Amino acid sequence: MVEHYDVAVIGAGPSGAAAALHSVRRGFETVLIDSAEFPRDKTCGDGLTPRGLHQLNQLGVEVNPTYRNRGLKLHGFGTSATAPWPSTYPCDEGTALQRHRLDALLVDAAVAAGATLLAGNAATNPQLDGNFLTEFSVGETQIRAREVIVADGVRSTFGQKLGRIWHKGEVFGIAARSYCESPFSDEPWMHSHVELRNEDGVVQPGYGWIFPIGDGSVNLGCGALSTAQRPAKLNTKKLLSLYASQQRDEWQLGPEKFITSAALPMGGAVSNVAGANWMIIGDAAACVNPLNGEGIDYGLETAALAAQLLGTNKDLTLVWPDLLRQEYGEAFILARTLARVLTYPQFLPVAGPIGLRGPMHLAARLMGNLITDEDRDITARLWRAAGSAVATARCGSPLWDSTY
Numbered sequence: 001m002v003e004h005y006d007v008a009v010i011g012a013g014p015s016g017a018a019a020a021l022h023s024v025r026r027g028f029e030t031v032l033i034d035s036a037e038f039p040r041d042k043t044c045g046d047g048l049t050p051r052g053l054h055q056l057n058q059l060g061v062e063v064n065p066t067y068r069n070r071g072l073k074l075h076g077f078g079t080s081a082t083a084p085w086p087s088t089y090p091c092d093e094g095t096a097l098q099r100h101r102l103d104a105l106l107v108d109a110a111v112a113a114g115a116t117l118l119a120g121n122a123a124t125n126p127q128l129d130g131n132f133l134t135e136f137s138v139g140e141t142q143i144r145a146r147e148v149i150v151a152d153g154v155r156s157t158f159g160q161k162l163g164r165i166w167h168k169g170e171v172f173g174i175a176a177r178s179y180c181e182s183p184f185s186d187e188p189w190m191h192s193h194v195e196l197r198n199e200d201g202v203v204q205p206g207y208g209w210i211f212p213i214g215d216g217s218v219n220l221g222c223g224a225l226s227t228a229q230r231p232a233k234l235n236t237k238k239l240l241s242l243y244a245s246q247q248r249d250e251w252q253l254g255p256e257k258f259i260t261s262a263a264l265p266m267g268g269a270v271s272n273v274a275g276a277n278w279m280i281i282g283d284a285a286a287c288v289n290p291l292n293g294e295g296i297d298y299g300l301e302t303a304a305l306a307a308q309l310l311g312t313n314k315d316l317t318l319v320w321p322d323l324l325r326q327e328y329g330e331a332f333i334l335a336r337t338l339a340r341v342l343t344y345p346q347f348l349p350v351a352g353p354i355g356l357r358g359p360m361h362l363a364a365r366l367m368g369n370l371i372t373d374e375d376r377d378i379t380a381r382l383w384r385a386a387g388s389a390v391a392t393a394r395c396g397s398p399l400w401d402s403t404y
């Protein structure tokens, strides 16, 4: 059986569901495909910074309306600091919502807007004519679409068949999450513990988090940065349990439930993210902030960007990676470089205590990449200048380059 669409979107996580929603709203007949049935779980911290919430507001999808947070509280090295979300960003509040709920909300919104959902079968067997994707299979069905958006997540099994390569020499994340009951589930701050020690007391290059959800539970997890040269030698699930035991009394935590772990590519460290009529977005395109591991927002943003190119009849092979570099290139290269420094074991124990006593109002803004092109203040100018200088210095490193 052959089905024809204007646009096919592979993967119905936040990136794919948002892309399908944009696509139908632009008038394209759109199919949204996922190997899973919804609702489905996804390993995540569930945190939505103002960047993510802003995108959801733009989409008109209301998320966890009874809970909002005001910024970050950072702890470690004998001190704590409060970093409110910056008032300069178009949205100045954040939230959190379990991914099985968030992702289902977005899929429902796409379907309600008119997208056809094919759930429960993976997209496989792409047929290429040069780098033009002519058709692929979903179960017994052949899908032919004029344009295809690939949003198949970290492993990007479909993307790999199209030639997508993940460069593990660049910094990437490994992380685990769990859910715990807590009477402080309404606490209006996201908490991060940057002095994350293993059972031998050694500081790890990452952080633990407790993100309140407002429903009687918190998302508790930990993550570390790694590179092929300096792999983080840790068991994230074990570290999570240790971290939970350290936080148990203060947060009156119930037992950790639903512990899962995953790796995440970051900062655009992948190649071959587009062909003549297809674009890779979200995690599959390594659109994750290396400084805080957030990717839901970039998934939603890249969905909106990709949707703008639909129906333009352009060969997307170079247009799409060029657009990604223009939007995120300098910020991601700078963040990737700073994150790489954190993987040196000597760095964090020395820099951590100094950093936490620094100007904390800047931390949430810089870590969250909450600087807009319109911002003209000194911090924004310095951040952009540093991004530009690092991008020039590291111009050979992989950043959505194309080898077609």
Ligand SMILES: Cc1cc2nc3c(=O)[nH]c(=O)nc-3n(C[C@H](O)[C@H](O)[C@H](O)COP(=O)(O)OP(=O)(O)OC[C@H]3O[C@@H](n4cnc5c(N)ncnc54)[C@H](O)[C@@H]3O)c2cc1C
Residues within 6 Å of the ligand: 010, 011, 012, 013, 014, 015, 016, 033, 034, 035, 036, 042, 043, 044, 045, 046, 047, 048, 052, 121, 122, 123, 124, 151, 152, 153, 154, 156, 157, 158, 175, 176, 177, 221, 223, 261, 262, 263, 264, 281, 282, 283, 284, 287, 288, 293, 294, 295, 296, 297, 299
């Ligand atoms: C432990 C951890 C904590 C995190 N915490 C946060 C956080 O607090 N805030 C934040 O913003 N980000 C966080 N992230 C990152 C965030 O989870 C991802 O950036 C986000 O899920 C990206 O969404 P996506 O739609 O690109 O991919 P996904 O959400 O992974 O969706 C991909 C979808 O594609 C489907 N799929 C895969 N292959 C196929 C195929 N061949 N055919 C059909 N369907 C397919 C999958 O079933 C899946 O539904 C965290 C990540 C981890 C691992």
